[in-house]
Amino acid sequence: MEANFTTLFAMHSAPKPHRNPSLSATPNPPKPIKIPTFPFPKRKAPSFIVHCTSLKPRPKHVAAETVKPVTAPPPSSSLSAQLERLAFFGKSREALELFEILQCGGGDEESLSSATYDALANACIGLRSPGAARSVFRHMVDTGFQFDQYARNRVLLMYLKCGLVSDARRLFEEMPERNAVSWNTMISGLLGERSFEEAFRLFLLMLEEIPEAVGSRSLVFGVQACTGLGSVFLGSQLHSAGFKLGLCDNIFVSSALIDMYSNCGCIDEARWVFDEMPEKNVVAWNTIVAGYALHGYSEDALGLYYEMQKSGVRTDQFTYSTVIRICARLGSLEHAKQAHAGMVRNGYGADLVANTALIDLYRKWGRMEDARNVFDRMPRRNLRSWNALIGGYGAHGMGEEAVALFDRLTEKKGLVPNQVTFLAVLNACSSSGLSGKGLEIFKSMAEDPRTKPRAMHFASMVDLLGREGRLDEALDLIKNAPFPPTENMWAALLTACRVNENLELGKFAAEKLFWMEPEKLSNYIVLLNIYNGSGRVSDAANVLEVMKRRGLRLLPACSWIEVKKQPHEFAFGDTSHPKSSEIYKKLGEVMEEIGTLGYAHGGGECFLPDVGVEEQRGSECHSEKLAIAFGLISTSSSSPLQVVQGHRVCDDCHGAIKMVTVVTKRAIVVRDASRFHHFRHGACSCGDYW
Template structure:
């Protein structure tokens, strides 16, 4: 067999063939091509050419083999088509397929598989399936799995159900691969009962069928069912593989089932699983969601090769558990490792920046997002709005919001909340009006918390009453405890303490500590001891260990010069062993965060700071400032 020539040394005959092929012109007679190429009449080059095709590692080599097949007068289009799909050369494979005068079921199956897997063009896969049926060819056990996969990815359950029906007509309803694909398709489309019905009808349940069911439950958020299916699988004597453990770990994270999660890691270690794969990432994510950050970091540090998803899982674990600085530290390690962040990374890091007040890093992420044109992305843009607003840069938050291409309800909520918390109540309510007029997103419960918060800060009692009343009537949003807390706070801050108490008493549920705390603060400000005493009794029953309740109660009595009651509350606090939580604040200077606690003199510049504060206090008094003893 002759060795394949490089492209630059291609024979004139091959160049003529290729030009005619791609221009759709009739090919020269194959006999002429055979005679022009064959070195001897007794030599059959076909076996060697097919062997060369199997060895091809590039699409360019496959094209050269194609020329050899034509010259050898061998109809090897199906073999070539199969190899081209494996090499992911869609253009050449599609061109070859379109020139088949009558493609058989094998050719259709190869193209359907390529469209549903290598090229991820799911509509094309379903279109090829329709063409197969119209051509008179019969689908077989190699057709259905990939057609069902395409329907599942497109979330087309009706199409998938029609394909399911056709499996009975063709007699392939009992094929194992088809059944597994049916379970996966129905689960992806949210038809878990249909998926379970297919599973229950299986005569033999192997690990693949169990994995399809467990993965389906986990993907739909049915974590309890996923864990139960996992336990039934192991009870049946089947050993879980990596895919089983990944799905089960996701379910454990949803449930917060740390004990089962630890068992999964033990099973992975017992079977010598490679934690550098998605399994390691799943364990990091599971431990993070269960709150065991030490275990998550142990698995993370033990991975020699870390994928972007793994970095995101570790950063997210810290961020979701309130450890913003640790999340930022891992992000910096990720940068040092040379891993490029994606949208998920940016959203998570921005959330950590907002929590830690890391303005410098937040601005850097903002710059990167703008450079990569991601600031207009609905998730990144919303995270930027939230971060800038919480770090005090409201102007930049508004700028990002107005520059977003698309906005969902979370985006609107973030901006309305930002304006409300910055005391820009009028602008918050105007933006709420824009949201209603745009009709791009329907207001939800969080939207109305933001709107009522704006009313609280501006003292707009009538406006607050209006929107509280219209929540359910006009928007179908049932008031929750947060909305009642806003209304109590609104009435109390307006000096209507008795009315706030009556409103709270009429609530369908018992008020929680947030509602009672808002009313107690108002009682102290308004010096309404009568209502305040009722609130104190309830609060100390609900939260006997919260020092803030004792402090505010004591100050309420002190503000009314009821010194004995004030001392009694302080004594009760000592008697119960409740320690006052010191106030804490921080500021970032030159990229470094400085934290201060009430009564803390541990800062290296503490003496100088106190000297400056004393000087400022004296200057304020010179300008007529008088301290208010009623402030917390």
């Protein structure tokens, strides 16, 4: 391990973060949950730690982590003392105003005291104001302030925190001498700018120049740089070095390592570091839970969270925002509600991030009143909070509310809508038939160079026009876009053609898609449904033939429903559930009942838009129907049903469920692969377009 880091770094070319691909795939492929319980087996140490023998452990640092009582500067009449007090109490703006007044005298001023500059630096950092930072530094230079190492480090920090990175870099280079704090400050600043490579190089330089000063703080930065670079290769070298230097029994280093490993796709190594920690604090727990979640192991992550509670560690707002996010991905409302309750109980009910995660969660469950409640109670909101709610309204066919919220947002100063906001509101307009408003917003985007519509916005407009049957306009929009058409745009057109039964254009769009994404099954199925719907049997057979030739097969469709915290899963024609006979009996009754209301089973074959053909011979016992039948017999007659599934609903089920809400007087929410269907009083929030 004496091999020096510079050569190691040189060997290492263009690192790419290795992430679990399942996270970047479709937005909500939910899964049923089985929470594991954790015995904690000892894991094998990663081999690189065993191999590394040549470094000598350094004498243990005496932990100087004692917390000193901090006292405010005493009240005094002098301007600089007042300034210090203001800065101490976080009144940065006022402190800087006093500084300006102080400068008003002009001419030959004297330097302020070190403590006053300290306070000013804090004020500048608090406001992130580059202008103020520059003028404070200028004042120091102009008045002949005698810089010591401390003051130089403070200025360096001030510049970095105010975003003056290149000035800070120059300052750092020109420093007559640099101590550990100077290096750490500079490296940390570069990390904040996401200049990971430079940060890592600087860390190596520090190791060369003052190796004795590289302590656990520096190591944390080095490891963070590796996290940013996504390089487990470099990260494990640092782990190894830190291990030999005796720096790895530090909670900060351990947490940084856990984060590094999990962000580099090595969850087992992350877990090893975690298991080895003699004392695990909140951050370590939060990091490992987030790590499992990042890798898509949501159940394990939730299981670890329960383990965390058992261990007696106090959960914090980070815990809740992570756990709520996990619950949002899982098909579990009960776990989520408990997390919500715990968050409020422990005094984090006002946390911005956790509340935003809650909005997202409730919207994924179709509980828009709950989402709105959370939003209204939030003491502070950022753009993401607004986006989450606007998007939620859109996904549930509540376009009016989405637009109202969007208008409220644009009237506010301080927050400027971004790409996500626009996409959310355009989708909302489209799904609620507010085409006028949608077109208006789309036009307004194009007028402002900062919000030039992107491909996804065009796709949304294609959807909007297609919904109204304005297929020619939709096609024109695709052709006249300022960039080549994307998959999303053609897919939106294809859906429009299916609903509007436009065979020719549908075929055209489908062929574009087959060429662009030949592996994607749902495209073929949509075309198949178009052909079947218009009785073009031979064309349908052709599509099937092509699919077979390309070796396209799919997982069987399944749906699930949560009853009393237990998920119940159903596949097509499933008879494996213990209550299977009751379920089919109920299903039969309900189908008969809605039959008397005029429901007729859709005669021809109806394919689920994204499931293999051999999986479905008829839609009478599609998994969603089974899940709903089970929900009906196992919950009280007034409670709404929540069904989750990974495939899109077929026409027949969609029609049937609408009528089921009439005869049972229940609300039913189906969260499928592409959207929500909020069935109530015989209608669906999607407006029969999906």
